[in-house]
Amino acid sequence: MAERIVIALGGNALGNNLAEQMRAVKHTAKAIADLIEAGLEVVISHGNGPQVGMINIAMGEMHKANPETSVIPMSVCVAMSQGYIGYDLQNALREELLDRNLQKAVVTLITQVQVNPEDEAFDHPTKPIGRFMTKEEAEELTKKGYTTVEDAGRGYRRVVASPKPIRIIEMDTIDTLLNAGQVVIAAGGGGIPVVARGHHLSGAGAVIDKDFASCELAKGIGADYFIILTAVEKVFINFKTPNEKALDILSVEEAKQYITEGHFAKGSMLPKMEAAVDFADSGPHRTSIITLLEKAKEGIAGKTGTRIVGTIDPISLDILSCEKKGCGDAYTH
Template structure:
C-alpha cells in the first residue's frame, strides 16, 4: 500500500563539498526513485551541516579581502544551501525517475520555519555546523572567541543556536505540490529560521535541526510515515558497549525512558529519536522509522530499521 512519506536524508546522503555531493546525490536519488516507483508519495528533507558551514566560512573569509564582502547571517547561509543542494538533488532525482520511465516533476522549495525569539536555545548555542576540526585548529579558533564543541567523538565543530521549530511557513505549498503529483524537496537544513513580527518574517541567527523540522512538516501535511535516515540500520541502546542492543521497535514511552537514561548522543541520535517520538505521538496510526538510506524500502515493508509507533 502506498504511503505519504516525509523522507529526512542524513548527511551521508549528500557528502561533503561540491564534487562529493554531486556523486552522493546520484546514489541517493536512485534509492528515492525506487520508493517513488513503488507508489509512495514523497516529500524529501535534508541536512546541510557541512554545506552551510562552508558557505558561512567562505563569506567570512571574503570579508577580510579587498572585496569587503559582507559576512552573511546564518539565515541567508541556510537559504543558499537549500538552493544549491536542492539543485543537485532535484536534477539527479529527475534523471533517476526518467531512467525508470517515470515522468514526475521534482521541485525544490525554499522553506522558512518560524521559531520563538524567546527560545532558551538562543542563550545556549549548541548546534554544530560546518566541517570537523582538528584539536589544534579548534584551539586557535577558540582563542579568537569562536564558539566550538566536541561532536560525538568525531572532532570539533562551530556551534550556533538551535531553537525548536514551531511552524513550516510553506507547508500549504508543500501539500499542494504533493497532491498535484510532484516530488517535493523542502525544509533543507531544517528550514530558514525566522521570527514573526506582525506580517514580517525576520531571519534568525540560528539553524534548526532538520529531523525536528521534518517531524513538524510531516504532521502539517498529514503524512503516514516519517523516515529518518542515518548512518546505522537501527537504533541501539548501550551503543558500543558490551551490552549493546539493537531495537526493532520502540513505543514513544520506551523511547522517552531511554532518552531520560541518556542512551542517545546529543549530536547524533538524540534529535532523531525525539523527532520520531513527536511524530508518532501526534496522531494514532502514524509511524516513524529510523534506518539506513539503502534499507528504506525494506524498512517500509517492516523488515528492518527501528519503528516507533504508539
C-alpha cells in the same frame, strides 16, 4: 490514497563537499526513486551541516578580504545551502525517475521555518555546522569568538544556536505541490530560521535541527511515515558497550524511557529519537523509522530499521511479545 512519507536525509546521503555531494546524490536518488516507484507520495528534507558551515566561513573570508562587502547572516547561508543542495538532488532524482519511465516533476522549495526569538537555545549554542576539525583548529576558531565542541568522538565542530521549529511558513505550498503529484524537496537544512514581527519575517542567526523541522513537515502534510536516514541500520541502546542492543520496534512509551535513561548522544542520535517519538505520538497510525539510506524500502516493509509506533496494532504487539521472549527473528512469526 497513496501513503505519504517524509524522508529526512542525513549528511551521509549528501557528502561533505561539492564533489562528494554530486556523487552521493546519484546514489541517494536511486533509493528515493524506489519508494516513488512503489507508489508512495514523497517529500524530502535534508541536512546541511557541512555545507552551511562552508558557506558561512567562505562569506566571512570574503568580508575579511573586502570589508566593503556585506556580512552574510546565517539565515542567508541556510537559504544558499537549500538552493545548491536542492539543485543537485532534484536533478539527480529527475534523471533517475525518467530512466525508469516515471513522469514525475521534482521541485525544490526555499522554505522558511518560524522560531521563537525567546527560545533559550539562543543562549546555548549546540548545533554542529561545518567540517570536523582537530583540537588545534578548534582552539584557533574559539579565539575568533566562535563556539566549538567535541562531537561524539569524531573530532571538533563549530556550534550555533538551534531553536525548535514552531511553524513551516510554506506548508500550504508544499501540500499543494504534493496534491498535484510532484515530489517536493523542502525544509532543507532545517529550514531558514525566521522570527515573525507582525507580517514581517526576519532571519535569525541559527540553524534549526533538520530532524525536528522534518517532523513538523511530516505532521503538517499528514504523513503516514517519517523516515530518518542516517549512518546506522538500527538504533542501539548501551551503544559501544558489551551490553549494546539493536532496537527493532518500540512503542512511544518505551522510546521515551530510553531517552530518559540517557542512551542517545546529544547532537547525534538524541534529536533523531526525539523527533521520531514526536511524530509517532502526534496521531493514530503514524510510524517513524530510523535506518540506512539503502534500507529505506525495507524499513517501510518492516524488515529492518528501528520503528517507533504510536498505535500498537496486533502484528506489532506480536513482534514486541516475541522480542521480549527472545524467540528469534520476530518478522518471521
